[in-house]
Amino acid sequence: MSMIKRNRIALIFLLVALMAPLFTDNQYYLYIVTLSFIWTIAVYGMNLIGGYTGQLSLAHAGFFAIGAYSLGLLTVDANVPYWFAFVLACLITTVVGFFVGLIALRTKEHFFAIYTLCVGYIIYLVIYQWDELTGGVRGLIGVPPPSPIGPISFESAESNYYLVLAFLVLVFVFMKFLTESLIGRTYVAIRNSEELAQTIGINTMRQKLVSFVISTFLAGLAGALYASFVRFLGPEISYTMTTFDMLTYLIVGGIGTLYGPLVGTFLIVTITQSLQFMEEYRMLIFGPLLVFLVIFYPRGIVGGIQMWKAKRQFKKRQKMKRTSSTSTHEGGD
Amino acid sequence: MRKLLTLTDVSVRYGFYEALTDISMNVESGELVVLLGANGAGKSTIFRTISGLNKPLKGRIEWQGKSIGGSSASKLVADGIGHCPEGRKLFPNMNVYENLRMGAYAVRRNKKALSETLEQVYTLFPILEEKKGTAAGSLSGGQQQMLAIGRAMMSRPQLLLFDEPSIGLAPLIVEQVFDVIKEINRNGTTVLLAEQNANAALKIADRGYVIEDGKIVVEGEREELFANDEVRKAYIGA
Numbered sequence: 055m056s057m058i059k060r061n062r063i064a065l066i067f068l069l070v071a072l073m074a075p076l077f078t079d080n081q082y083y084l085y086i087v088t089l090s091f092i093w094t095i096a097v098y099g100m101n102l103i104g105g106y107t108g109q110l111s112l113a114h115a116g117f118f119a120i121g122a123y124s125l126g127l128l129t130v131d132a133n134v135p136y137w138f139a140f141v142l143a144c145l146i147t148t149v150v151g152f153f154v155g156l157i158a159l160r161t162k163e164h165f166f167a168i169y170t171l172c173v174g175y176i177i178y179l180v181i182y183q184w185d186e187l188t189g190g191v192r193g194l195i196g197v198p199p200p201s202p203i204g205p206i207s208f209e210s211a212e213s214n215y216y217l218v219l220a221f222l223v224l225v226f227v228f229m230k231f232l233t234e235s236l237i238g239r240t241y242v243a244i245r246n247s248e249e250l251a252q253t254i255g256i257n258t259m260r261q262k263l264v265s266f267v268i269s270t271f272l273a274g275l276a277g278a279l280y281a282s283f284v285r286f287l288g289p290e291i292s293y294t295m296t297t298f299d300m301l302t303y304l305i306v307g308g309i310g311t312l313y314g315p316l317v318g319t320f321l322i323v324t325i326t327q328s329l330q331f332m333e334e335y336r337m338l339i340f341g342p343l344l345v346f347l348v349i350f351y352p353r354g355i356v357g358g359i360q361m362w363k364a365k366r367q368f369k370k371r372q373k374m375k376r377t378s379s380t381s382t383h384e385g386g387d
Numbered sequence: 388m389r390k391l392l393t394l395t396d397v398s399v400r401y402g403f404y405e406a407l408t409d410i411s412m413n414v415e416s417g418e419l420v421v422l423l424g425a426n427g428a429g430k431s432t433i434f435r436t437i438s439g440l441n442k443p444l445k446g447r448i449e450w451q452g453k454s455i456g457g458s459s460a461s462k463l464v465a466d467g468i469g470h471c472p473e474g475r476k477l478f479p480n481m482n483v484y485e486n487l488r489m490g491a492y493a494v495r496r497n498k499k500a501l502s503e504t505l506e507q508v509y510t511l512f513p514i515l516e517e518k519k520g521t522a523a524g525s526l527s528g529g530q531q532q533m534l535a536i537g538r539a540m541m542s543r544p545q546l547l548l549f550d551e552p553s554i555g556l557a558p559l560i561v562e563q564v565f566d567v568i569k570e571i572n573r574n575g576t577t578v579l580l581a582e583q584n585a586n587a588a589l590k591i592a593d594r595g596y597v598i599e600d601g602k603i604v605v606e607g608e609r610e611e612l613f614a615n616d617e618v619r620k621a622y623i624g625a
Contacts, residue, residue, distance in 0.1 A: 246478050
């Protein structure tokens with residue numbers, strides 16, 4: 055019972071998500087929401103290394119693209135069975151992430167952000183220029199949808215929606231356990247102060263590397279899902295702008311919070327879609343909004359709500375103290 | 388007595404600035420040794436070098452007879468060197484218990500030792516048990532220092548380095564802090580204490596070193612340092 059109560063927000067989200075397709079026949083809405091779920095998985099990876107561990111990686115779109123292109127190339131060009139290619143795509147991204155992290159994490163703070171920004175751009179250039187492998191600007195066409203698991207096939211929009219949702223739930227549960235465990239607190243300790251973390255015995259290099267590798271794994275997973283959902287890949291998914299889009303989702307939702315990626319990605323992706331008619335002028339809304347959030351709510355919407363709740367609880371406690379002290383004065387029960 | 392920690396001609400540089408020049412000192416098992424010096428004399432640099440945050444340019448550091456000059460800070464904690472850093476650096480968003488739990492990171496696999504040490508810390512600082520659910524950032528200065536000390540104890544160190552634990556605390560609290568350090572030493576932990584408050588520090592110490600401009604200028608037993616005119620003039624003010 056208490057477990058249900060403690061996680062009621064997550065369960066309400068899940069219930070709404072599970073029922074959503076029943077209420078709409080509009081394939082387009084479903085498509086947008088599925089896409090936002092895919093981005094959410096990637097943003098969770100960014101949140102782990104950037105939000106919890108405090109190392110802002112700007113190569114995230116690059117790893118997303120490595121996952122996507124790995125799946126695309128393995129299925130289209132190499133005819134590898136879908137789910138095998140899926141696992142391989144995640145694995146390839148993770149391995150690349152490991153080696154990038156090994157070098158990148160030797161730099162700190164701004165230099166880490168700049169270094170990873172360059173790595174991301176290099177990945178973009180490789181995808182863009184390596185015509186024979188990736189198809190360059192023309193992109194990669196005809197990525198197959200996920201092949202059926204037993205009797206369940208993934209041809210329809212609904213089935214794809216539920217598949218992505220299933221992965222998102224797994225990622226969410228994983229992130230919840232991770233961030234509430236000692237490992238999660240180790241990451242927060244590193245964000246707090248790397249030196250202090252060292253003086254209590256944390257091997258900060260190793261812990262940062264593990265966090266980074268998990269984050270690239272999540273980017274790769276999201277990329278693989280994206281490839282077989284959109285079924286067309288162009289080099290622009292690895293472009294720096296994609297990283298900054300993800301960063302926007304994360305900051306709006308709440309960097310370093312469990313629900314931040316969920317809330318931020320969903321809101322921005324859906325709002326962006328409904329403001330399609332404004333074309334590039336949308337940025338006139340998002341730009342100021344972002345500045346406003348960074349100044350007044352540095353931990354985003356979720357962080358803002360948490361603050362508000364904490365304040366309310368504090369006031370309640372103060373009130374209770376006052377009433378209990380007056381009641382004892384009156385000699386009441 | 389057994390030599391626990393020995394520094395031989397250790398020099399440390401920050402860029403071109405030589406912070407420490409040919410520091411030689413030792414700490415024996417069970418001792419309480421104090422390191423006296425003004426601001427910027429190099430006390431913290433010595434501590435940072437011992438605990439692996441700075442690398443010595445030259446010289447030798449031996450821990451239990453083995454050279455540790457190039458070891459990483461995290462490994463040294465596991466080897467038994469605890470560090471209670473200057474300025475009560477805590478994890479402000481974590482509560483008191485979580486801070487203590489983080490302190491036990493190096494011994495996290497030994498569950499029994501963990502609860503034992505936690506018990507010890509709570510006995511020494513009952514206030515920490517009372518406030519175990521409170522965020523560390525909202526504790527008073529004195530309580531934060533207690534928590535910093537408690538957290539350093541959680542890794543079950545053989546040698547504990549205290550970097551200016553009295554800084555910015557009310558005189559009454561300073562006295563408590565020094566009593567606690569003495570108590571920790573009596574319970575079997577070797578202590579190396581860096582202080583500007585020479586009077587209070589020498590009262591509980593066995594031995595001491597005085598450091599000026601990155602060099603050790605005086606060393607001796609407690610009584611010798613108390614009797615030394617220069618030390619009295621510079622640090623005790625009497």
